[in-house]
Amino acid sequence: MNPNSQNIEQLRADFPILGRQIYNRPLVYLDNAATTQKPKCVVDAIADEYYNLNANVHRGVHYLSQQATELHEAARIRVKEFIGAHSEREIVFTRGTTESLNLLAFSLGEWLLGEGDEVIISTMEHHSNIVPWQMLRDRKGIVLKVIPVDDRGDLLLDEYEKLFTERTKLVSVAHVSNVLGTINPVDEMAEIAHDKGCLIIVDGAQSVPHMPINVEQMDCDFLVFSGHKMYGPTGIGVLYGKESLLSQMPPYQGGGEMIKTVSFEKTTYEELPYKFEAGTPDYVGSHALAIAIDYLEALGMDNIARYEDELLRYAMEQMQTIEGMKIYGESDKKDAVISFNIEGIHHLDLGTLLDRLGVAIRTGHHCAQPVMQRFGVEGMARVSFALYNTKEEIDAFIAALRRVQKMF
Numbered sequence: 001m002n003p004n005s006q007n008i009e010q011l012r013a014d015f016p017i018l019g020r021q022i023y024n025r026p027l028v029y030l031d032n033a034a035t036t037q038k039p040k041c042v043v044d045a046i047a048d049e050y051y052n053l054n055a056n057v058h059r060g061v062h063y064l065s066q067q068a069t070e071l072h073e074a075a076r077i078r079v080k081e082f083i084g085a086h087s088e089r090e091i092v093f094t095r096g097t098t099e100s101l102n103l104l105a106f107s108l109g110e111w112l113l114g115e116g117d118e119v120i121i122s123t124m125e126h127h128s129n130i131v132p133w134q135m136l137r138d139r140k141g142i143v144l145k146v147i148p149v150d151d152r153g154d155l156l157l158d159e160y161e162k163l164f165t166e167r168t169k170l171v172s173v174a175h176v177s178n179v180l181g182t183i184n185p186v187d188e189m190a191e192i193a194h195d196k197g198c199l200i201i202v203d204g205a206q207s208v209p210h211m212p213i214n215v216e217q218m219d220c221d222f223l224v225f226s227g228h229k230m231y232g233p234t235g236i237g238v239l240y241g242k243e244s245l246l247s248q249m250p251p252y253q254g255g256g257e258m259i260k261t262v263s264f265e266k267t268t269y270e271e272l273p274y275k276f277e278a279g280t281p282d283y284v285g286s287h288a289l290a291i292a293i294d295y296l297e298a299l300g301m302d303n304i305a306r307y308e309d310e311l312l313r314y315a316m317e318q319m320q321t322i323e324g325m326k327i328y329g330e331s332d333k334k335d336a337v338i339s340f341n342i343e344g345i346h347h348l349d350l351g352t353l354l355d356r357l358g359v360a361i362r363t364g365h366h367c368a369q370p371v372m373q374r375f376g377v378e379g380m381a382r383v384s385f386a387l388y389n390t391k392e393e394i395d396a397f398i399a400a401l402r403r404v405q406k407m408f
């Protein structure tokens, strides 16, 4: 089904929470970059597995364990197909983007990076793509370099190229900024990184739910993303990595699942991807994530991207009619995320008052304080759209903004 204004009500019916009232008003949920709501098929898949199929995976000869293992491994193949990876050995399940990035910082820190080696990130990174590298800097003495952002919210690619030296080993950048909405040219950035003999990590937390993604085409070395931002459950995420790299990298955590043999003298590790999956995995989450992917693909990622782009354009147009409106991030290549401030109203007050009118938005630093500093503010308000939002909801948001503005 191609989401559009004709069939959107039918599609919204898949998401029971959207029918809720908040303070006696219909919920207008515009905080999708933080997390998306879940379609019934995803929640049902979770309930069904716990009610009918629950057993620990990879260790039982019994029926339920084998069935649960089959679902878990089928989910890995589903993820592989969804992002165009070469092999399911390249798909590591994690708790989410943050854990995937911490895994990479740890493992690449052991394998690739030594004192004085340089890692390039950008001004618009989420804290999850800053702090793990700073922790590595403290442990190992690596050097962090930062790609600057211009006033429209685009990365300065000339400056990016200039950051490379013979000590640069790795680039780690967001595909889409959770603050500015900018869609970074990661294909081009990957090509530059590879030309310089470096690896590249792409943080796809904000892109994978909203546009078609193909890791071979992008030619990233690693891609990380979270299930809960793509209509799947919380607590499951993905680390994609090229097999040739993952196979050389040391494990992140030790425990069950990730070992082949253990004695007190020596332990050997499992093959990919299990080497990176210590402990009982979230096998219910992985299956539910696969159901979310089925849901997305039935709609079509191209269709979703097109529909959300319509919402973005409509919202940008409408928001610009509000007096004192300052929008951060006006790239030509922008995803459905709009951060803003209104003159004379603190973003926290704005968020609180909009909530009273049933409109859920994000306020604060959006876990990206350096980009706040870049734009000279302490915080911003943010609306972010998903495939179930409507122009009517944007109208309701704009009307609520006008009401709040009148109070000040």
Ligand code: 7TS
Pocket: 033, 034, 035, 096, 097, 098, 099, 126, 128, 129, 174, 176, 177, 178, 203, 205, 206, 226, 362, 366, 367
């Ligand atoms: N990277 C980006 C670009 C993000 O937007 C987020 C979460 C993360 C990493 C971390 O993802 P997690 O699933 O591990 O938490 N961004 C947001 C946000 O914008 N509002 O709440 C969370």
